[in-house]
Amino acid sequence: MIVFPGFQALDVFGPLDALNVLAFTTKINLTVIADTLDPVSTNKVSWTNSSVGATFGETILPSHTFANAPPLDVLMIPGGLGTRAPGTGLDNTIAFIKERYPTVKYLISVCTGAGVVARAGVLDGKCATTNKLAWATTTPWGPKVKWVAEARWVQDGNIWTSSGVSAGIDVTIAWIASVFGEAKAVSVANGMEYHRQTNSTDDPFSALYGLTNEKNSTNQAVDKC
Template sequence: MESPPPVIISVGTTRPIHYGIVLYPAFQALDAFGPLEILNIVSTRHLINLSIIASSKEPVSTFCPPGDHNPLTSQCSQSVVPTHTFSSPPADLEVLIVPGGFGSREPYIKETVDFIARVYPSLKYLITVCTGSLVVARTGILDGRRATTNKMAYRKIAEWVPSVEWVPKARWVVDGNIWSGSGLSAGMDVVLAFVEKVYGKEEARYVADAMEYERHTDPGWDPFSKAPSGDGAGS
């Protein structure tokens, strides 16, 4: 019922085409779907192929088992279908997104951690959202590098992995080819900043407008670094 969006075809550029995201049980929904919405929109204007990679092709759920993070045993979760597995990943992966979530602290994500360690040397870019930076930190890749994370979980994570130069006040941090966003909704800002770098300012503006999202363009903007809720509960 309406005219098609303007198309900008990438020809002869080195823009990435092959994107991937890893999912593990108890990932955080918005950590994944903020960035993925951005890729979905960019993919209508530039060729993008997305792989959703997990330990098997069984749907992966955001569900937190009853316990500290689900004390009322609410049944409120979403399951997403992977397209690839860690043992049979896509060829030519160029950009990998790593979301956070309560699963990020769990021993059961070892396969995810190992996959990231294995694939990182061939990536052009690695993007983390929220405690996705903890998942990557568990590989050792972030040792001595600057990164940020969820601000409600910040202090615990900084204690747990002191070998990373954690940045306490940042919407996002770029260190080499690793882009790390703060908690949850910051995933949209770090990926829009990435879109600006790779596809240009106008493209980032178009995507933010299409999302009706008032983006933060200053990587130092971070009121949540002093949120009164402070420490501990962050996903």
Template sequence: MRKIAAVIFPDFEMLDLYGPLEMFSFFPKAFEIRTVSTAAGPVKASGGPSTVAEEAFGDGVDYDILLVPGGRGTRIAHSDETLLSWLKDQASKAEYTTSVCTGSLLLAKAGVLEGRRATTNKLAFDKVADQTDGVDWHRKARWVKDGSIYTSSGVSAGMDMALAVIEDCLGPKAAQDAATYAEYIRNPDPDNDPFAATGETK
């Protein structure tokens, strides 16, 4: 059983979190999903309702898989030292560290992506790249795997990334089963990124 930390902070992006969680939730014997934030209690999503955080960064729990969403709230969260030091510590111990969209900005600011290949949201690509040092950012990628670290492109790309993590953990049939249960038209190729050119108008 792998314990997943679904990290939330004010104004996180809804689908960044819930797309991957949906895929993991098909395997309740393999993955235990826990929401984690600065404090236990409700945390409002960007443009949507609040999700209840079940655990707090200070609780001293260790997790096997970290899931870090992006969203408008990363503009504040990327300088939240409590969050960043928790991320750095947990990422050093976790089996997988994953981010969706601008969640990779938080991983970068926590030092987790130092010297690593990574990707991020396409519309925010230049802004994220400009704010970070020492990361080998890839514009054309549905998701990037570098060792135990998976970073995905914007929002929906997190579902394809989660299926890749499920494939690593449980095998290709499990990943395909999850896509079928969710009636999700999967993009199984990390290099097939139809949105790579979206942010190039800067």
């Protein structure tokens, strides 16, 4: 799991909790990767120009840096306001994704994390989705991507991309079903007491924000991916 300042909490901890439950019965290991080993915070109030004055946020402690990360089977990239910060400061993140993608078995992005992956060129020619509220600011990062608006998540080969925030849980459980079997996925969802979405095309938020596959000329229907 890659983290950066301003990551969205549920983008990270939702998928990780599904994997926590999976780890009760399946041997998997977690690597948390960032620029440095310093704690990484969700809080980016310094550049949001918020008049509220809240300093609410959480931190996570990386286990590795981009320089010493071990070989990975799965590379996960969250979204969050940090993907849209002035200057973003994500050059090392983008370079790491571009470098490691050819050697991983799977890549999973959550929310606006798809925009970061797109900037690495990994999604060129691929079908993908992202956060619907941030659609207009995220999809331009991938002009060669086949963006799918009406999707909770999209799988294209070994790349899985999800819609916004909570959709990261659904895409992770869907990935678990694909890799470890439906019984494992059901067990994980039940263990979390989570009502999972099993239909990847059922996304009420695309309609909420006026996005349809027909209306957006750059989009491709999921069944064409």
